[in-house]
Amino acid sequence: EVQLVESGGGLVQPGASLKLSCVASGFTFSDYWMSWVRQTPGKTMEWIGDIKYDGSYTNYAPSLKNRFTISRDNAKSTLYLQMSNVRSEDTATYYCTRGAYWGQGTLVTVSS
Amino acid sequence: DVVLTQTPVAQPVTLGDQASISCRSSQSLVHSNGNTYLEWYLQKPGQSPQLLIYKVSNRFSGVPDRFIGSGSGSDFTLKISRVEPEDLGVYYCFQATHDPPTFGAGTKLELK
Numbered sequence: 407e408v409q410l411v412e413s414g415g416g417l418v419q420p421g422a423s424l425k426l427s428c429v430a431s432g433f434t435f436s437d438y439w440m441s442w443v444r445q446t447p448g449k450t451m452e453w454i455g456d457i458k459y460d461g462s463y464t465n466y467a468p469s470l471k472n473r474f475t476i477s478r479d480n481a482k483s484t485l486y487l488q489m490s491n492v493r494s495e496d497t498a499t500y501y502c503t504r505g506a507y508w509g510q511g512t513l514v515t516v517s518s
Numbered sequence: 519d520v521v522l523t524q525t526p527v528a529q530p531v532t533l534g535d536q537a538s539i540s541c542r543s544s545q546s547l548v549h550s551n552g553n554t555y556l557e558w559y560l561q562k563p564g565q566s567p568q569l570l571i572y573k574v575s576n577r578f579s580g581v582p583d584r585f586i587g588s589g590s591g592s593d594f595t596l597k598i599s600r601v602e603p604e605d606l607g608v609y610y611c612f613q614a615t616h617d618p619p620t621f622g623a624g625t626k627l628e629l630k
Contacts, residue, residue: 450623451612452621453618453621465617465618466618467618501566501567505569506568506569506572509566
């Protein structure tokens with residue numbers, strides 16, 4: 407069974423950095439592109455970006471590419487999202503996805 | 519970015535009725551390879567989104583045949599025949615033809 411478990415969310419101050427993780431199981435992680443998607447408190451869904459199965463290529467939403475970085479460790483079956491200089495509008499639930507499969511999400515709240 | 523406009527915003531239904539949700543795109547979703555990457559997701563209260571339909575009309579594994587996706591170009595529809603209690607929630611269309619991928623704003627299927 408495909409499982410994706412995100413972690414690393416929490417309360418963070420504006421301007422700070424935060425790194426989210428997503429541990430995958432139930433499939434060969436290194437065979438698949440992976441993505442991050444976020445959902446704001448108002449339920450708006452936004453695609454953040456994705457990463458090739460070997461980590462050699464990443465693609466981002468233009469509005470986020472200067473502050474967010476996606477990486478992966480295939481040996482650990484783990485996907486990462488490094489967020490920097492966070493803003494209040496980054497407050498959202500962050501989901502790790504493999505196409506049809508989504509994690510349960512991790513909530514990031516940006517507030518002083 | 520491609521804008522997906524979903525209507526209605528909310529769809530009150532009686533159990534057993536048919537429901538229909540529209541998703542219109544600001545540009546054609548036909549990819550240069552001939553495929554149309556239009557998907558439908560359902561997000562039930564307190565859960566992550568779940569894939570229902572991919573490439574316009576293909577039901578994902580385990581999705582009941584009362585969910586029917588149709589359309590072409592920039593005009594798409596999700597029909598749910600004989601609505602059941604577990605069908606209630608927010609439906610999102612999603613396009614992955616153009617970069618960046620984008621979501622519609624959602625349609626809430628709720629009881630009358």
